[in-house]
Amino acid sequence: MARMPPKVSTTATRAALLAAARGEFADYGIAGARVDRIAERAGVNKERIYGHFGNKEKLFDAVITEALDDLTAQIALPGSDPADYVAKLTAYYQAHPELVRLLMWEALSYRGQQLLPGQEARVERCARKTASMSERPTAATARTVFLLTGLALFPSMMPQLARIFLGEAAGDQEAMREHAAAFAAAAMRDGLPGESPSGG
Amino acid sequence: MARMPPKVSTTATRAALLAAARGEFADYGIAGARVDRIAERAGVNKERIYGHFGNKEKLFDAVITEALDDLTAQIALPGSDPADYVAKLTAYYQAHPELVRLLMWEALSYRGQQLLPGQEARVERCARKTASMSERPTAATARTVFLLTGLALFPSMMPQLARIFLGEAAGDQEAMREHAAAFAAAAMRDGLPGESPSGG
DNA sequence: CGCTACACCAACCAACTAGTTGGATGTCAA
DNA sequence: TTGACATCCAACTAGTTGGTTGGTGTAGCG
Structure with missing residues (x-):
């Protein structure tokens, strides 16, 4: 049996x-x-x-699932230190350019905004991230986490554009990582709309 | 003749x-x-x-060149109002999802970070953007413009991820636009590293 | 009118591709 | 040994694809 x-x-x-x-x-x-x-x-x-x-x-599908499982195992939730989250996530993507490309191919191949079956794990993961940022998360919280993710992903998604903007300096991945983290920190320090103030 | x-x-x-x-x-x-x-x-x-x-x-190549020419004709330089730049650029990408996909396909197809011949126009354009942000632009300035671009591009690059994070609220493109702009504004207000303060 | 350039059409080709099949070999467990 | 499974191998199929070619029609120019 x-x-x-x-x-x-x-x-x-x-x-x-x-x-x-x-x-x-x-x-x-x-x-x-x-x-x-x-x-x-x-x-x-x-x-x-x-x-x-x-x-x-x-x-x-098996390949990308495996790769994403590894990411979630290694990267902590944003929690109360989003800048650190961005720094760590950026570093992970810089170290795993294949994952970034897989995500891009997937995004291009599976059109439409509809959720595919078998994506529940991802929804769950993203929800956990959002929840870690605020005790009463709103759509604005989710948008913030989404944009933080973008900050970390983007440099690895468009290395050619980075080269166009930065020339030789594009090779300095650590500088980009710190810059993205500082960018996130500065943005968070100000309180994004809908986060804490002006709750309606 | x-x-x-x-x-x-x-x-x-x-x-x-x-x-x-x-x-x-x-x-x-x-x-x-x-x-x-x-x-x-x-x-x-x-x-x-x-x-x-x-x-x-x-x-x-002809297709993407044409599309990018249209973008540069319609979107003003970031200049002294980066938040407005992000808002306008985000709106443009939201209105032209084909361009976003073309850029992604291109990034995936032409590997390596090397500049391809015929990219001089793009280098020129990006340099102008960077120059408009500061009278004495540094690598940090370029990184900031690069990340601002990312903020505008990312939501249109990964609509499925937006859906995962936001659910039904992903349809509210205006909210995302405003959020990205606010994010940029908050980040700029603080002065990114290497921009104005602590110049070494 | 003849010349040239563009467009239309349809057939063609050589190469390539996802997926299948059938059989040979080897390995574990009962 | 026997049976169940995993692997290897090689050939095969049935369909597709980028790119070419040759022939026909037609609009403007000198």
Whole structure:
């Protein structure tokens, strides 16, 4: 009945496929990724992809889910120190450019603003972030967390634009990180609309 | 010698192709776009694309160049009112989601941080923005303009994430616009590092 | 009128792709 | 040994795609 023991090396194969797929998808996106190339990168037969994941799209979902799980495991909630949150999150994205690209490919591929099934985990995570910022969170709180996330993500999303604006100085990732954090800190110090004052 | 009079309707054909390509590229990206579909959308023979633009990639370049020219023509420099700049720019992106998607596809397709040939116009434009913010602009000034741009772009880049954070309230684009502007205003009011105070 | 440039149309090609299939080999557990 | 599963391998299919070509129609210019 139960099948506990993975017979040959199924978990290793699976992990190799996920790692290879992460690189391939980050490079070329869902449509541009080549199944044969993923198999080759993983040193695994192409047919195994279908055995494990069904099809290319489901493989992509598995890849991005894994990557996001890692992020949430490593980054603390914004809580009462949003500037620190922005600094840590920016650093994480700078260290994981593949994740940033995966998120962009996903955003472009799955059109529409509708929530896809299986996104409940993300909704839950984002809600937790918002909740950590205020005891009685409003839409304005959520917008603030959203923009803080943008501050952290944006530099890694558009490295070419950073280069255009900054030239050689674009290479100084630490400076960008500190700048984003300072930007967030300054903004928060003032109290955004709807946060604490002028509650209606 | 000169050939002033466009014999049949070459400018109209060209314009139709550009408009159709804008939609197709925004929807599917460079790799995902289908040349036949662009021709069909434009009501023009596929062969005309190659006559006018050479190949798919050059067509994409023409599309994005045109779109960016329109933006720069309509949006004033940040100058001394960055919050207003963010508000106006956010509104522009909200009104032109295709442009946002084109920029994302481009960022993903042309890897690396190297500047591509033909980007001089963009470098010039960004330099003007930075220069308008300070009489003696530094790298910190450039980083600030860059992050302000991010504040305006991000909500349109990740509408699904906005939905996750905001739920139904994600539809209120005006609120997001105002929030981003207020965020920028609050941040600027405090003086970012390297801007005016503590100059070393 | 002839020349040129543009547009239309349809067929064509060579290359490539996601996904399938069938069989051979090896490995664990009963 | 037998059965169940995982892997590898190679060939196959059925459909798609960017780009080309050749031939026809037509509008303006000199």
